[in-house]
Amino acid sequence: MGAAVGEWFLGRARGREDLRVELVDLVDYAFPARFPEEPTDEMCRFAGAIERAEGFAVVTPEYNWGYPASLKQAVDYAYDEWHAKPVGFVSYGHGACGQLAAAGLRLVFNELRSVTVRNCVAVDLTGPLGGPALERAAEALLDELVWWGLALREAKARRPYVG
Structure with a gap:
């Protein structure tokens, strides 16, 4: 379902004139099974995408009320690259619609000195993908990401981030 949810949201983002969108899909990276002593080329390529x-x-x-280990591993391959950047969540699952995974990720991204935004998109896999409520949620999330992205860009242009 990840590809379908991701493509649906990507379509919403690409439809906006105030965004330039790049897909960073973990399936496109050959990450090592364990955190190596020295970063691999794939880890550096991923960190470069995060930096840009x-x-x-x-x-x-959401798996067993949490986020997947593969996502956490990838997030950990970058550090400074996440600082002072807004992060929003599009989650999916049954029951809680992935919101418990997103809640756990908020803690991770707060420690990475990112700004997690309030608005989110929570997809219930028992229903159809799309519809007015999800469209509104996607627009609200994108509006907030744009606002924070511009605010943080301006702030960093005036004064380097201290983290």
Whole structure:
């Protein structure tokens, strides 16, 4: 379902004139099974993609009330690159619609000195993908990411981030 949810949200983001969108899909990276002593080329390529971006919408499933280990591993391959950038969440699952995974990720991204935004998109896999409520949620999330992205860009231009 991740590909379907991701493509749906990507379509919403690409439809906006105030965004330039780049997809960073973990399936496109050959990460090592364990954190190596020295970063691999794939880890550096991923960190470079994070560095280039000014904000993020993280698409995550919920497994056993949490986020997948593969996502946490990838997030950990960057550090400074996440600082002072807005992060929003598009979650999916049954029951809680992935919101418990997103709540756990908020803690992770707060420690990475990112700004997690309030608005989110929570997709219930028992229903259809899309519809007016999800469209409104996607627009609200994107509006907030744009606002924080511009605010943080301006702030960093005036004064380097201290973190």
